[in-house]
Amino acid sequence: MTAFLDQASCWFLHSGIQERSGGVARYYRADRAQNAPVSAEITGYVVSTLFYLHTLAGRSAELDGALRAARYLAREAWDSSASTFPFEPGSSRAYFFDIGIIIRGLLSAWRATGEEEFRTRAHEAALSLAFDFLGDGVFHPIISLPDKQPVPYDQRWSRTPGCYQLKSALAWRDLGDEHAAPLFDSVLAYSLSTHDSFLRGEPDHEKLMDRLHAYCYFLEALLAVADREEPRRVLVQGIDRVAAMRREIAPRFERSDVCAQLLRLRLIAHHLYALPLDENAASEEAHRTASYQADSPDPRLRGSFWFGMRSGEMLRFANPVSAAFGVQALVLWRQHQARDWRFDLSQLI
Secondary structure, eight states: OOHHHHHHHHHHHHSSSBOTTSOEESOEETTTTEEOOEEHHHHHHHHHHHHHHHHHHOOHHHHHHHHHHHHIIIIIIOBTTTTBOOSSTTOSEEEHHHHHHHHHHHHHHHHHHOOHHHHHHHHHHHHHHHHTSBOSSSBOSEEETTTOOBOOOOSSGGGSOOGGGHHHHHHHHHTTOTTTHHHHHHHHHHHHHHGGGTTSSOOOHHHHHHHHHHHHHHHHHHGGGTTSHHHHHHHHHHHHHHHHHHHHHTTTEEEHHHHHHHHHHHHHHHHHHOOOOOHHHHHHHHHHHHHTBOOOSOTTTTTOBEEEEETTEEEEEEOHHHHHHHHHHHHHHHHHHTTOOOOOGGGOO
16 A cells, blocks of 8 residues: 555544544544544545555455444434434434435445445435425435424535535435435536536635535435436536636635545546546645645654645644545545556545
8 A cells, every 4th residue: 555545544443533432533633632523424524535445455444444334323313213414413303415425334334344234224314315304305414303394404514405415315326225215316507507606606715615525425426327418517517617626716715525525526427437637626626635645753643634724834633524535536646647547436535
């Protein structure tokens, strides 16, 4: 394994970001030397990440860490009384987006191990996603628990329906269930008809950078259907749009995950669908992504990825999602450069 990959793997497994339960903290605050609470969504991302790292390294450590996280989701994070995944342990809310990410993590565990426990729980969660969040032509982003009523929308992107939900709707497609697949298509149609307005009308550059991150979720989901004319066209235009806005906003505020998401999008679209690749832009995004990996003597930080940078100053949050996207983006960049592309779309974190 290359140094950046080995260090990232070590951080996931040994820094304490994954707690004894198997659950993974939302982030580690370096200024307080403290983890944020365990998050089911973040644990779902890390399940997918560790199984991906296991395919690259073939080591038991990544497999063991992935299984601990997957079993935490299947056994402890699941609320059997509500038949869904709460936002955090004991939370009175559940999020559409989070549950889709958790399902995809559980399915990666099932594909890697064949353990039916993971597929069964993923299927149960997919039912919650379909029925508990269904609104009038949309899927509500948040519901209250235990009554499962929609939480009122507000101006924050994560609190209102939007095209970003398509990434989580991939869970229905990934299930391979003929009854679930049409649900993905319904969210796809909604997302294609509404995505154009998602990045408009936000004067706050920090909030706009956050929206670029969410819009990349939409573009990532389009990779699954980029053999179709309209999704392919929107994907190409979307990559250019996000890249231009990121470059404009970055001197004031930049999220590391946006750099990594853009790089993944470019490379996967190029190799799977022969879409043109802007090598200069990809190289710059690879450089920016790599610059966010922490080089620290502190084992709680070494190999992690910082959340972002504001006005030239690094934000001191070691973030598992930033690390997951960052390490996958850099692996794919190395494979592209070496002309040794080895990636299946089911591996998209």
